[in-house]
Amino acid sequence: MQPTSLRFAAASRALAHAARNQGLVVPAFRSPPGRRSSVRTIRRGRSGTVTVAVAIHDRPWGLVVADMIDGVTVANELSGPAADAWREAGWMAIEGDGRAQAA
Numbered sequence: 001m002q003p004t005s006l007r008f009a010a011a012s013r014a015l016a017h018a019a020r021n022q023g024l025v026v027p028a029f030r031s032p033p034g035r036r037s038s039v040r041t042i043r044r045g046r047s048g049t050v051t052v053a054v055a056i057h058d059r060p061w062g063l064v065v066a067d068m069i070d071g072v073t074v075a076n077e078l079s080g081p082a083a084d085a086w087r088e089a090g091w092m093a094i095e096g097d098g099r100a101q102a103a
Contacts, residue, residue: 004056005031011065011094018093019072022086027052027075029068040067042074050075065094 012029019026033041033053041053052071056064069090073083 004061007061008054008056008064011068014093014096015068015072015090018089019076019086022089024072024076024078024086025050027071029054029071031056039063040071042071065091069094 008029008031015029016026027042027050030051030053032055033039035041038053039055039059043051043053045051050071052068052075054064054067054071069087072090073086076086078086
């Protein structure tokens with residue numbers, strides 16, 4: 001299994017590619033969140049940029065990926081069927097990228 005930081009980078013690339021393919025805004029992903037008590041934070045910059053920060057250490061990989069996918073959902077203000085479609089596409093992107101898989 002790859003080191004967690006490399007898996008995080010691979011997952012970030014896979015999700016960015018999937019989001020772009022659906023015409024969505026791609027947030028910047030980083031780790032860890034600035035607020036130590038949080039496992040995920042989402043920050044909107046004045047210029048409209050969105051940063052999703054996710055804790056990756058000592059957490060199940062599936063929760064890390066779910067936080068990243070949800071970060072794209074929030075960044076794009078998706079709800080209902082559009083959010084469901086994105087979540088499915090996000091998980092498919094992760095499952096299709098052997099370097100980013102949760103196994």
